[in-house]
Amino acid sequence: MSSPTWDEFAELALKRITAAGAEYGDIRIQDSRTEHIEGEDRRIASIRDIHDIGFGVRVLYHGAWGFAASSILSLEEVPRVADLAVEIARGSASVALEKVRLVPEPVHRDSVVTPYRIDPFTVPLEKKTDLLLNVMETLHRQEDIARSKASLWARRDRKLFVSTEGSRIEFDLLAGQGDCTATALYESRFASRSFNTPHLRQGYELIEEADLVREASRVADQAIEKVKAPVVDGGLFDLVLDPEHLSLTIHESCGHPSELDRALGYEANYAGTSFLTTEKLGKFRYGSAHVNLVADDTEPDTLAATGYDDDGVQCQKWDIVREGIFVGYCTNREVATKIGAARSHGSNRADGWGSVPIVRIANIGLEPGSATVDQLIVGVKRGIYIEGHGSYSIDQRRYNFQFGGDAFWLIENGRRTHMVRDVIYHGITPEFWNSCDGVAEQSARRRYGFITCGKGQPGQSGWMTHAASTARFRQVQVIRGEGQS
């Protein structure tokens, strides 16, 4: 006897949910494959091929949620898990004060496939390990490089979403990334410099086009320059921030506060709440008139552009901040009702079959302006140009932040002069974004993805892409990140 199809499993689960009297239910069956190759210090340290299959059933019963999931996809386990989800929802309902309501969403019957040119899972493994070994050898050509790292990552998710409302959506999604890092030693100091391709929904062409070996040579040179660079004294500096660096700034100081579940207190015990409380919507000056932050889950190649979220809501594009004013949240079908929205923005995502979907940051990006990068730098008398990600930390309402970076150059009298090290800047989110007085043009726009955004209890990893053009911020407080030993 052939094993049942995913559709037959889905039908089995949803019939039981409906028969139990639930007002809503859905099932996600997912088969994920991840290949992760990690190189360290001229050796391939690990190659992992992870196959993860299972299903999760979500039930809304008398206005309360229940969710159960299992890695055993069988005719015995599917009804057990569906019944368990109902039973858990009944328990939640027994203590509910306010019933969950879902904003309407049209029924969708669709299929979403990531376009790609080269399937990373068909690229010979030797080719990938040779690449990483070559990258590490290139890093070590400089004798001051003490340590090296290089890695490749690829993931394919095949998923079926079916709801009691009649939606049925199939997904075949791909994502990939590659990176390398060099750590240089000089006297008693060490410093690292990295190159990362963005995490994008592309095939292996992402890696081939990135030319990791060429980048490794630059990374090694800059790691050595960085470890020998002088420390900058603290004070107020103008900052010119590159798109990769800004992707993290946007993520932490705009992305998280714009999650409506946080603003409503759902994350109060872990990830925190948000200073962007609901009465500020449409009124609050978040940044200067140069600041336009747009959520776009429809842009091809980006991580949150999955066609539909895990509520079965179609991906959309909307404003978060328009000309400096806070105008939009990331929402799901549940929390959208709390602000009277007619439709969810489609930001409800789980990190796999075993997790319940929660509100996640969308692909929020900083819209390009009209200046060139050179013009932004020319306008700075005393400043710092920052590339890449470094140290980062922010309070639980997303006001007080602190960022480092991967590489820093001093700007003096309109010219980028030499590298400096151990730069840290801090500020208060709306004050910082109000100090933005220029964003570079479209040609400077780059995209960077995140796959380890932690939120929720139990913890989940969120995926999203943040695009930006280089931007300038005036008179930001910089401090020395060199601790005393």
Add this chain to the structure above:
Amino acid sequence: MTGGSGKSWPHMTSREEFRFLSDLVMARSSADQTIVRLRDHHAGTTRFANNQVIQNVDTRRGSLAVTVAFGGRQGTASTTDFTAGAIQHTVARAERIAKVSPVDPEYLPPANPCAFPVRETAKPETVAAGPSRRLEYANEAIGQCRMENLLGAGIVSSSVAAVGIAADNGLFGYEQRTDARFSLTVQAGDATGWSAAAHRSIDHLKIQERTLAAIRKAKSGREVQELPAGTYPVILEPAAVAGLWTWLIWSLDAKSYAKGTSPFAGKLGHLVVDERISLRNSPDHPDLMGEGFTSDGLPSSESVWVDHGVLRQLAYDRFTAKREGVNPIPTLEAPALSVKGLPVASIQDLVKNTERAILVTNFWYIRPVNDRSLLLTGMTRDGTFLVEKGEIVSAVKNLRFHESPLRAFRQVQAWTHSMEAVNAEIGKVLVPAMVLPRFTFSSVTRF
């Protein structure tokens, strides 16, 4: 699941079943060496916010990982499908990877078989706990918050995992591990109070006691003043101490030490913190999460890492340990920090004996700023207070710190007995609350 329904948990992979599965893998493998790792995890969490259940989940995930090696070429494949066909496919995938991998100069065959310590890592009451027990505990916390007209947000979770390792040289380990957790954030307007617990036994979560503690904190935070950034004496509660020490522990990597890229470079055998502080691994302590063996198939045992302020131990991978001649390899999954000398009885006594200090309940979002000096940053959270003349005089707006634990813990002024500590970003540890004379805060936030 037990409780209201009377149903039982789904069957979990037993020792005998893991033996059968690992034998199946060995029989199918043509590699020089083969290792099988099992993790069969059943977990549930009831999550609440604004005094309501917002999420109630139960997940079972079984995973089997196969690592094979041919002459130092290795590969790992894993699956969540335990059927014979899927396991055979997983072995074939691992072999395919290994055969085309370059030789790993650091490859070592599986650890030798040994008798692992038998510890009570699974508590039957936690195994038996299901959604109804978790809901009951969540309701207890919510009810207290409602009575006080405050808002509670938190979780109650329980889980059991069957964990196993087997290799073709006869290495075999299997144990079940339970984990129960409770954490609660109470909101009183802008003020928050927090408390948390983690234990092998769900009976030890002390829901009422911890709920009242979080409520007390929140209510005490209503009157708030802003202090300027600067260097202050601090009273760090156990969770705050644990947050800083967690980063110190994560920085003890022996390979980084050998390569010169460790904040401890050159400091092994030297004083790194106050000479009264010691750090041990205490896997047999009933309130810690000790384990019988590691994912490398090494036994977990008692070990001393910091002895009266002197760094005595690093965290070794097997290759680095072999190169350095370290045997047995110590583990640190059950950290216990202690201070020699006479402790005070309670945190309240630390407050009473303090002229002026900032009392920190917990730190949040601790991240490294500088790996060389182990300079860290992070925010105070869920209860930060000004202490003057032996009393808490007011709450203060949360502060960002900039401090290295290697500097901050050079001198401890006063301390309590070691207490259980846990938060969302750290594991379970035993640490005292401590008074430190100098702790640097670099900025203030808005609340």
